[in-house]
Amino acid sequence: MNRFILPALGLCLLGAPLMAKEVELTPIHVTEWKAVYGRIEARDRVPARARIGGTLTALNAVEGDVVTAGQALATIVDEKLAFQLSALMAQRDAANAQLGNAETDLNRGEELLKQGVTTVQRLDGLRTQVDVLKGQIAALDAQAKVITQSQKEGVVLAPMAGRILDVPVAEGAVLMPGEAVALLGGGGIFLRLAVPERHASELRAGDTLQIGGAGAETTGKLVRIYPLIENGRVVADVEVADLPDDFIDARVLVRLPVGERSALVVPETALVTRSGLDFVAVTSGRAISLRAVVPGERHVIDGTPMVEILSGLQAGDVIESEAPAAEAASHE
Structure with a gap:
């Protein structure tokens, strides 16, 4: 028909x-366009780590939460620290009592020296004993400050402002120093591409890319091309304005120019x-x-x-x- x-x-x-x-x-x-997939990645990924070993008694970190630098994410308690601090305080009390007795003996010796009853050598020994006890008390105070600081370091703080990407631990877990309590992503987000190496010579820093496929209104700028080729692919970073950070490592279709x-x-x-x-x-x-x-x-x-x-x-x-x-x- x-x-x-x-x-x-x-x-x-x-x-x-x-x-x-x-x-x-x-x-x-x-322009000849090559369609590839890019991943939305955080510019910096920093773990929030435990600074002391102990039991995780409180966990305030939840995946997806936006936190500020220095915000408390978790609390770790080591019961041995409290016992050590009590032992140091008892030693300090004992040394303080000995210091009081030594200072009394020193005052008595000074009076006896004025009367000519004792010797200068004996008085010097009393002064030395007082100085030794004062030094012991100062050392005990310093050790107590170290233990007190360790107790404060049981609070795990966010190392930077950003979004919590992963929390690999649960409340009640026993942690060792250096273990990661949460993984944070911050410092801005960008698209990371892995382009076949045959197109490496066509890539230029500053090129404008289309984000989202053919006819996409969103564009990005190729800002960095890494020289190390991994598994036959060239890694490159793309800056995109108003790129959503709700899902990190999400895949986005990108069309990049590879020739004319x-x-x-x-x-x-x-x-x-x-x-x-x-x-x-x-x-x-x-x-x-x-x-x-x-x-x-x-x-x-x-x-x-x-x-x-x-x-x-x-x-x-x-x-x-x-x-x-x-x-x-x-x-x-």
Whole structure:
């Protein structure tokens, strides 16, 4: 049935007035895009670690929470520290009592020396005993401060501002010094790409990439290309404005330029679709005829949607940038 409709449509177009703008086709250079997947990653990943060993008695870290630098995430208690502190305090009390007795003996010796009853050597020994006891008390105080500081370090603090990505422990667990209580991501987020190494020579820092596939409005900037090739792939970082950080390591489709090629493109409005086939109105003098074409990728050039033509047209053809009036009437 179509073979009768299309010739009739073509005859109708022959006498149609030229309603649209005529465009002469010339090859242009279009960007060759490579579709890859990028991962949303935090710029910095820092674990919040236990500074002392003990039992995790409180855990305030939950995956997904946004925390500030220095915020308390967990509390670790080592009961031995309290016992050690009590022992030091008892030793200090004993040394303090001995110091009081030694200072009394020293005062008595000084009075006896004035009366000529004792010797200077004996008095020097009493002074030395007082100084030794004072030194012992100062050492015990220092040790007590160390234990008190260790008790304070039982509170696990967020090392930076960011989002909690992982909490590998549970309340009640026994931890060793240095174990990770939570993993934080911060310092901003970016897209990390792994591009096949055959495209490494086409990558340039500063290139603009399309985020989200063909026709995507969001763009990103290629800011860093790492020189080390891993498993046949080049790793690169892309900065994207307003990139969501709800899900870290989420995959996002990215189209990056890997070269240029010559192509014929027509305005998207020039395409006419009939019975599953695509046509473009071609003018010859004042006559218009529909020519079957095979469309390819779509491009946006200077803000105008354009369609690449793979076959059916050639350079120098004059086409209508919009469907002619006869075709518009046939739509009705």
